[in-house]
Structures are given as structure tokens and as C-alpha cells.
Amino acid sequence: MADQRYDPKQIEPKWQKLWASERTWEVSNEPIGTDERPKxxxxxxxxxxxxxxxxxxxxxxxxxDAIAHFHRRTGHRVLHPMGYDAFGLPAENHAINTGERxxxxxxxxxxxxxxxxxxxxxxIDWSRELATHEPEYYRWTQWIFLALYERGLAxxxxxxxxxxxxxxxxxANEQVIDGRCERxxxxxxxxxxxxxxxxxxxxxxxxxxxxxxIDWPEHVTAMQRNWIGRSAGAEVTFRCDEVxxxxxxxxxxxxxxxxxxxxxxxPEHPDVGRLAAGTEYEQQVHDYVNRALTESVEVxxxxxxxxxxxxxxxxxxxxxxxxxxxxxxxxxxxxxxGTGAIMGxxxxxxxDYDFAVAFGLEIRQxxxxxxxEVPEGEAFVSHTADERLVNSGEFSxxxxxxxxxAIIEWLDREGKxxxxxxxxxxxxxxxxxxxxxxxxxxxxxxxxxxxxxxESDLPVRLPDVDDYKPKGRSPLAAAEDWxxxxxxxxxxxxxxxxxxxxxxxxxxxxxxxYCDPHNDKxxxxxHVLDSWMPVDQYIGGVEHxxxxxxxxxxxxxxxxxxxxxxxxxxxxxxxxxxxxxxPDGVKMSKSAGNxxxxxxxxxxxxxxxxxxxxxxxxxPDQDAAWSESSLAGVHKFLGRLWRLGDGLSGDxxxxxxxxxxxxxxxxxxxxxxxxxxxxxxxxxxxxxxxTAIAAIMELVNEVYHHLDAELxxxxxxxxxxxxxxxxxxxxxxxxxxxxxxxxxxxxxxxPAADASMLQSDTFELVCQVNGKxxxxxxxxxxxxxxxxxxxxxxxxxxxxHVDGHEVAKVIVVPDKLVNVVVR
RNA sequence: GCGGCGGUGGUGGAACGGUAGACACGAUGCUCUCAAAAGGCAUUGUCCGUAAGGACGUGUGGGUUCGAAUCCCACCCGCCGCACCA
Numbered sequence: 001m002a003d004q005r006y007d008p009k010q011i012e013p014k015w016q017k018l019w020a021s022e023r024t025w026e027v028s029n030e031p032i033g034t035d036e037r038p039k040x041x042x043x044x045x046x047x048x049x050x051x052x053x054x055x056x057x058x059x060x061x062x063x064x065d066a067i068a069h070f071h072r073r074t075g076h077r078v079l080h081p082m083g084y085d086a087f088g089l090p091a092e093n094h095a096i097n098t099g100e101r102x103x104x105x106x107x108x109x110x111x112x113x114x115x116x117x118x119x120x121x122x123x124i125d126w127s128r129e130l131a132t133h134e135p136e137y138y139r140w141t142q143w144i145f146l147a148l149y150e151r152g153l154a155x156x157x158x159x160x161x162x163x164x165x166x167x168x169x170x171x172a173n174e175q176v177i178d179g180r181c182e183r184x185x186x187x188x189x190x191x192x193x194x195x196x197x198x199x200x201x202x203x204x205x206x207x208x209x210x211x212x213x214i215d216w217p218e219h220v221t222a223m224q225r226n227w228i229g230r231s232a233g234a235e236v237t238f239r240c241d242e243v244x245x246x247x248x249x250x251x252x253x254x255x256x257x258x259x260x261x262x263x264x265x266x267p268e269h270p271d272v273g274r275l276a277a278g279t280e281y282e283q284q285v286h287d288y289v290n291r292a293l294t295e296s297v298e299v300x301x302x303x304x305x306x307x308x309x310x311x312x313x314x315x316x317x318x319x320x321x322x323x324x325x326x327x328x329x330x331x332x333x334x335x336x337x338g339t340g341a342i343m344g345x346x347x348x349x350x351x352d353y354d355f356a357v358a359f360g361l362e363i364r365q366x367x368x369x370x371x372x373e374v375p376e377g378e379a380f381v382s383h384t385a386d387e388r389l390v391n392s393g394e395f396s397x398x399x400x401x402x403x404x405x406a407i408i409e410w411l412d413r414e415g416k417x418x419x420x421x422x423x424x425x426x427x428x429x430x431x432x433x434x435x436x437x438x439x440x441x442x443x444x445x446x447x448x449x450x451x452x453x454x455e456s457d458l459p460v461r462l463p464d465v466d467d468y469k470p471k472g473r474s475p476l477a478a479a480e481d482w483x484x485x486x487x488x489x490x491x492x493x494x495x496x497x498x499x500x501x502x503x504x505x506x507x508x509x510x511x512x513x514y515c516d517p518h519n520d521k522x523x524x525x526x527h528v529l530d531s532w533m534p535v536d537q538y539i540g541g542v543e544h545x546x547x548x549x550x551x552x553x554x555x556x557x558x559x560x561x562x563x564x565x566x567x568x569x570x571x572x573x574x575x576x577x578x579x580x581x582x583p584d585g586v587k588m589s590k591s592a593g594n595x596x597x598x599x600x601x602x603x604x605x606x607x608x609x610x611x612x613x614x615x616x617x618x619x620p621d622q623d624a625a626w627s628e629s630s631l632a633g634v635h636k637f638l639g640r641l642w643r644l645g646d647g648l649s650g651d652x653x654x655x656x657x658x659x660x661x662x663x664x665x666x667x668x669x670x671x672x673x674x675x676x677x678x679x680x681x682x683x684x685x686x687x688x689x690x691t692a693i694a695a696i697m698e699l700v701n702e703v704y705h706h707l708d709a710e711l712x713x714x715x716x717x718x719x720x721x722x723x724x725x726x727x728x729x730x731x732x733x734x735x736x737x738x739x740x741x742x743x744x745x746x747x748x749x750x751p752a753a754d755a756s757m758l759q760s761d762t763f764e765l766v767c768q769v770n771g772k773x774x775x776x777x778x779x780x781x782x783x784x785x786x787x788x789x790x791x792x793x794x795x796x797x798x799x800x801h802v803d804g805h806e807v808a809k810v811i812v813v814p815d816k817l818v819n820v821v822v823r
Numbered sequence: 824g825c826g827g828c829g830g831u832g833g834u835g836g837a838a839c840g841g842u843a844g845a846c847a848c849g850a851u852g853c854u855c856u857c858a859a860a861a862g863g864c865a866u867u868g869u870c871c872g873u874a875a876g877g878a879c880g881u882g883u884g885g886g887u888u889c890g891a892a893u894c895c896c897a898c899c900c901g902c903c904g905c906a907c908c909a
Contacts, residue, residue, distance in 0.1 A: 219903075768890075
């Protein structure tokens with residue numbers, strides 16, 4: 001072979017320049033003439049520009065780019081854009097620490113990402129690039145906020161909200177992990193504050209039901225189902241005659257209503273003080289409530305916390321038994337779920353059981369298994385049709401499922417309750433007391449009250465400030481020139497809203513802006529939007545399973561209801577990539593000291609090797625540890641392909657499959673077609689790029705083993721390898737394809753496997769005795785069953801194990817194996 | 824506790840119910856070379872055996888089947904999400 005070497009530093013910039021100057025990956029919103037190719041929108045989650053890109057970005061965009069290239073070459077008009085999720089706390093904290101303005105550090109990081117994407121050769125339509133911190137973008141974020149506001153989907157309300165004392169801002173429920181701030185890890189406090197919310201709970205049912213219409217990984221839809229937390233049951237009214245008030249409770253087990261022997265309210269319930277007033281427990285209740293309110297989210301929420309509580313000194317009426325049952329206040333009841341009060345059914349709820357034991361309350365069994373025992377010392381919580389109601393008046397004897405229905409109907413007739421559904425999902429808290437975010441376009445007027453900024457005044461620009469330090473209110477509040485405005489209505493003195501939006505608002509619609517990125521009349525033209533959306537393949541990390549992916553679904557549904565778009569789901573298919581762990585198998589982090597940066601890797605081995613390696617490392621949806629030696633192996637493989645191409649470069653010609661190939665040539669032609677089939681299958685569905693690349697390696701190995709095969713066959717095999725490799729290693733794929741054929745590989749259609757070449761004339765017949773392989777023999781493809789049986793029985797290995805035994809049965813699987821069953 | 828995912832050589836991982844371990848890393852040997860780098864070729868699940876060959880092997884225990892890593896049941900272990908949600 002020639003003594004030249006594969007040199008990515010020569011090859012990669014050459015192709016990058018060509019693609020940039022020819023704007024190869026740009027796609028028009030108005031296809032010219034007779035372009036009737038189907039559209040395909042391939043999108044990776046946009047990066048958050050903070051510092052330099054890391055190895056996870058390389059994997060994310062290598063995955064998406066491979067899919068985009070495959071779709072292009074299989075006849076699609078592919079939209080594959082890029083942008084930056086530019087607002088956010090890290091840039092602001094960086095500013096507090098260093099004094100560097102968020103805008104400057106963010107723009108520097110964006111430049112680093114742009115450089116990286118170019119040096120990796122990602123096929124991006126750069127004409128659609130956007131960043132969420134630019135007024136041209138956030139003008140429309142504000143516009144959407146106001147559209148939600150007009151329809152009552154954005155509202156301001158005082159509520160008990162989660163507050164991070166370190167970041168000095170409120171957080172959405174979704175941003176609190178185990179009682180701690182997801183960003184900084186500080187314990188979160190509860191504060192009673194007036195804040196902005198989006199009414200996502202209005203969409204709970206649709207967000208749940210429509211999960212069935214999208215092709216997402218099971219674990220992600222499961223997480224969303226879980227998070228929405230829909231429970232069906234009943235609302236049942238318990239009346240407190242002493243004060244003359246009805247207290248509804250929510251229960252998923254109305255069939256156990258006859259077993260409700262006490263009643264519990266959350267410490268935050270507004271009636272707790274009034275109910276206890278004048279009773280012997282007044283002081284105790286007061287103290288208990290105060291203590292509960294000051295407890296941290298983490299302590300209060302601990303599942304194994306012993307049950308505590310205080311009697312209220314009052315009773316309510318159990319609506320089915322008519323009994324007076326005692327009322328309590330206890331912190332295991334949460335104000336934010338259901339009605340903030342529960343019926344206590346100790347026999348059939350473990351928490352109620354624990355409470356009843358602690359307070360010596362009656363435990364009354366009202367459901368029993370048809371056969372089997374009720375467990376001792378714990379609640380019997382099972383709920384199936386194999387269980388019967390007992391001690392339940394007219395409902396006794398019914399099975400638990402039917403009994404539940406019957407009791408709901410009875411409650412409905414008597415006006416004491418009705419079927420009801422509850423959700424765990426809370427409304428999305430979107431306001432933040434921080435600087436580096438999209439300003440909320442609302443003005444507070446002394447006489448007109450809350451006034452939306454008129455559309456003609458958008459965007460409300462984020463002003464420059466000098467002090468980013470959080471002080472419990474937005475740093476914007478100090479920008480007096482900006483804050484003080486005239487009321488758009490009455491022209492009187494007014495003040496701007498100084499909170500900014502959660503950055504998840506920005507990223508809830510960016511994928512739509514890509515479709516019509518330069519529109520300055522509207523966030524998008526609906527016809528253009530509907531022609532590209534929904535995203536056909538979305539690719540990103542699983543860490544957004546709930547936050548970004550649910551907020552975006554909510555946005556699309558809300559905007560669809562306004563007639564602004566004509567689809568119900570933003571992301572038709574989702575792929576969640578696994579993480580790349582450090583060489584030690586531990587998640588990469590500065591503290592673990594195991595961070596692998598993509599830039600030196602690309603510099604040393606080339607972008608193609610880096611891209612192929614992160615795809616070859618394992619199934620792309622699974623985590624995998626970094627291995628430099630495996631990366632070197634991939635680099636070696638690329639060099640092997642390059643040398644084959646180099647060797648054929650003097651004989652460049654069409655890469656057609658040679659007709660009538662025989663011997664070595666036929667072997668190569670078959671292997672090439674086998675690889676086409678393998679790679680094509682791997683590109684669809686599960687994205688098994690690791691095995692696709694392995695198939696190309698096999699093809700390349702096969703060429704090395706048949707270097708004497710005739711030129712046409714070698715050229716076909718090498719060109720095919722380059723063509724198949726192109727989505728993973730676009731520079732080398734282009735280089736080798738050009739060396740061998742003189743053509744541009746990305747302008748070639750994706751190769752189609754020749755079905756007649758996928759099967760050979762003969763095959764190796766596996767000969768088993770009692771399911772164990774005892775021999776192998778070459779047989780003609782398509783040979784009849786009796787012929788295969790005869791061949792198998794004649795082998796030495798089979799005879800040795802059949803000898804002296806009675807043949808009970810022979811199983812023949814044509815073109816595969818024969819299994820002789822002996823006794 | 825609820826929901827989801829996983830457990831295969833020294834390592835990463837392959838395997839429509841049909842040859843377990845493709846491909847790659849690592850290791851060993853050979854080769855090219857004055858030499859090295861780089862390359863090429865070969866071997867490589869474990870155990871017994873010089874070999875032919877055999878036995879054992881996909882977390883554990885059962886089951887279905889001519890045949891199970893794959894399907895079913897019961898467990899064990901690990902990871903992820905949710906969780907005093909009534």
C-alpha cells in the first residue's frame with residue numbers, strides 16, 4: 001500500500017469549507033418547482049451555551065446528524081437547524097463572580113459552540129440559527145406570554161411556593177429534586193408569594209392521553225404519566241354540624257367509606273384555627289400548625305416520618321354510616337393535593353393505619369379477600385374484584401370494584417359526593433427574581449391595575465444593569481429608568497413587572513421559530529409552521545423527560561387551541577441518548593477529575609473518529625464509559641478505509657455493482673449488500689449505530705481479505721463502505737467516495753441492497769442432536785427438507801450421538817438447521 | 824411502596840425462539856523493517872485433553888419448547904424517575 005497516511009487534518013477542513021460555501025445543508029421553506037420530497041424535521045435539543053461544548057454534546061449532535069444525513073439520502077427535504085438556549089442562571093452567577101456581563105460570556109460561549117459544530121462537520125442549516133436572548137427572539141416569547149395571558153392561561157396568584165434561599169428565587173415544582181434546588185442543591189423553603197403561573201393543569205388530561213399518540217421511549221412517557229399523577233376516585237362530603245360547614249375530601253377508595261373512622265386536615269387548611277377555637281385543644285393546635293409550617297420540605301416530606309397530629313375537638317359525620325367521627329390536624333395531609341383534608345380509613349390505608357395506632361382509633365375492616373386472610377398489623381390496601389365489602393350496610397357482599405361504583409352512585413343520588421379525578425401536576429410557576437431572562441411584558445398601573453404591554457411596544461428589552469446580586473427581588477427592580485413607565489391605558493405613572501421568565505419558557509417554542517426564523521410580523525407563519533411541524537425525530541438527554549418535554553407539549557396544545565398552529569404534539573418521535581461516563585465508569589465532573597473534553601480528541605484523532613467512536617461505544621440510548629484505546633481502534637478503522645480508497649484513486653469510476661461476479665468478487669459483492677442491509681436497518685427504529693458501524697468494519701475487513709478480487713468488485717465494496725459510513729463520518733465518507741468514484745456522496749441516493757445478493761447458493765447447515773450442535777455441513781440454499789435431514793444424519797458428529805439411540809423425531813428448519821431428537 | 828430499565832468473556836458490547844460471544848479494545852504469537860513508528864496476518868469464553876474431541880457456560884430457582892440469553896412464573900442484585908399524592 002502507499003505509504004501515505006489517513007490525515008483528518010487535511011480532509012476535514014476541505015469538506016467543511018465546501019459545504020459552507022455551497023450552503024449545502026440549507027433548506028428552503030418554499031420548495032422550488034416540482035420538489036415533492038416529503039419533509040423531515042430532525043432536531044437535537046438546543047445547547048445551553050455555558051463555557052465549552054462537552055462530550056455529551058458531541059454524542060447528541062453526532063446522533064442527530066447521522067439521522068439527518070440518512071433522511072436526506074433517502075429522499076427527504078430535511079430541516080436540521082441549530083440555536084442556543086441563552087438565558088439562564090449560570091451566566092448570571094458567572095457575572096456575579098467575575099463581573100463579566102451575562103451577554104458577553106454567553107456570546108463567547110455561543111461562538112465556541114458554533115466553532116465546535118463546524119469543526120465536527122455537523123450538517124446544520126445555519127440560515128436559521130437563533131439564540132433565545134436576542135430581542136428578535138424574545139419579542140415573540142413575550143408575545144406568546146401575552147397570548148396565554150389574554151386567555152387566562154397565564155395568571156398571577158399568591159400561593160405557597162418553593163423558594164431557593166441561595167439562588168434567591170422561586171422555583172417550579174419540577175425544579176425541586178428531593179426537597180432541594182435542582183441547580184445549586186440548597187434546601188428549598190416554602191414561601192407565601194404572589195407569582196406568575198401558567199395553567200398547565202388545564203391540560204393534564206390531554207397531556208396524559210396524547211402520550212399514546214407519540215413514539216417516545218417507554219421510560220419517558222412513564223415519567224410524564226407519573227408526574228401528571230392522575231387518580232380517579234370520588235369527592236365525598238363530611239359535614240361538621242357544630243360549625244355548619246361541609247368538608248369535601250378526595251379518595252381513590254370510596255368503597256372503603258364505611259371504614260372511615262376519623263378525619264384529618266392539613267396544617268395549612270384555612271379552617272383549622274377556626275375549628276379548634278374555643279376547644280380544649282386550641283393552644284395545642286396553634287403550636288402544632290406553627291411547627292409544621294416552618295419545617296423544611298425535605299423533613300416534612302420524609303415518607304418514614306412517624307405520624308403526628310392534634311385533635312381539633314370537633315367531629316364530622318360519616319355520610320354513609322351517619323356516625324360522628326373525630327377531626328384531627330396532622331402534617332401527613334398535604335394542602336396542595338386534593339382538598340387538603342382526608343377521611344381516615346385505617347384498615348385500608350397504611351398511613352391512616354399508622355395514625356390510628358398512634359392515636360388509639362378504631363380500625364374497622366370493610367373489605368376482605370374472598371379467599372385468604374387479612375394481614376395482621378398492617379393495612380389491607382389491595383383493591384381487586386376478588387375482594388368483598390363487609391360491614392358496609394346495603395353494599396356488603398359486593399366485590400370491591402363494583403361496590404366502589406355503587407357507593408359513588410349512592411353518594412351522587414344523596415348529594416353527598418360524586419366521582420372525581422385528581423392530579424399531582426401543579427400549575428407551572430414561571431416568574432423568577434433574577435436578571436438574565438426574558439422580561440415579563442406586564443405593567444402595573446396605580447389606577448388601571450395590571451396592564452399587558454401592547455404588541456406594538458414589544459419587545460420589552462432587558463436593560464443593562466451593573467449589579468446582578470440577588471436581593472430577594474429581581475435585580476431589574478433597581479433599574480429605575482426602565483421600571484418607571486407610563487401606563488399604556490391611561491398614560492399615568494406605572495411600573496414594569498421586574499421578574500423575568502423561567503428559561504424553560506424560552507425553550508418551549510424554539511423548535512417552531514426555526515421553521516420561520518426571520519419573520520418579524522409574527523412568531524411564525526402558520527402555513528410554514530404546519531408544513532414542517534411536528535419534529536419527526538427529536539434527540540436529547542433524558543434529564544428533560546419532564547421539564548422541557550412537558551412544557552413544550554403544553555405550549556403546543558395551548559397555541560393550537562388559539563388557532564395558531566395545526567398539530568397537537570411537538571415531537572412525533574423522541575430518542576433519549578445515554579450519557580458518556582468517564583474512563584472510570586463514573587459520571588464526568590470536575591470534582592471527579594474525569595472530564596474528557598471533545599476538542600483535544602477531535603484535534604488528535606479527527607472529528608470523524610470522534611463522531612464514530614461516540615456512536616460505536618455502545619447502544620446510543622445507554623450510558624457508556626469513555627475508552628481512549630477504543631477510540632484509537634475506530635481511528636485505525638477509518639485509516640484502513642482511507643488506504644483502500646487511496647489505493648483505488650487511480651482507477652476512479654462508477655461504483656456500480658459488477659454483473660456476473662464470481663469467486664472473491666462475488667464474496668465482496670455479497671458482503672457489500674449484506675452491509676447495506678445491516679446499516680439501513682440500523683438507521684431506522686432503534687438507531688443501532690454501534691452495530692451499523694460494526695457491519696461497515698466487517699465490509700472493510702472483507703476487502704482486505706480479498707485484495708486480489710477484480711477491480712469492479714473492490715471499487716463497489718469500497719464505495720459502498722464510504723457511502724454507508726458517510727452519515728457517521730461525513731468527511732471521510734465524502735473523501736473516499738470521491739477518490740473511488742469521483743462523485744459527491746451526499747448527492748447520491750442511499751444504496752439499496754440487491755435482494756438476490758443477500759442469500760448465497762450454499763449455507764452451513766447446523767446439525768443438532770437433542771438441541772446440541774454436533775456437526776456442520778455445507779448445503780444448497782433452498783434444499784428440500786428430506787435432503788437436509790439426509791445430509792445431517794450422514795455427518796460424523798451426528799452419527800456419533802445418534803448411534804445406539806432411537807430417533808424420536810427430526811426437526812428441519814430450512815436454510816438453517818436440523819435437530820435430531822433421540823431417546 | 825409505585826412506575827421504568829438493566830444483569831452475557833479480562834473490557835465495551837453482538838445475537839427475528841434456531842451455531843452464544845458479531846464488531847472492537849486488551850493480550851499473545853508471527854510478519855514487513857537495519858531498527859522503530861505505522862501497517863499486515865493469526866490465536867484468544869472457562870475447564871479437561873498433545874490432539875481429535877468432550878464437559879461447562881448469558882444473575883438465581885422453576886416452567887413452556889425438538890430447541891431459551893431471548894417466552895412464562897417466583898426470586899436476587901444494580902440503575903433511573905416518583906413518593907406521607909389520600
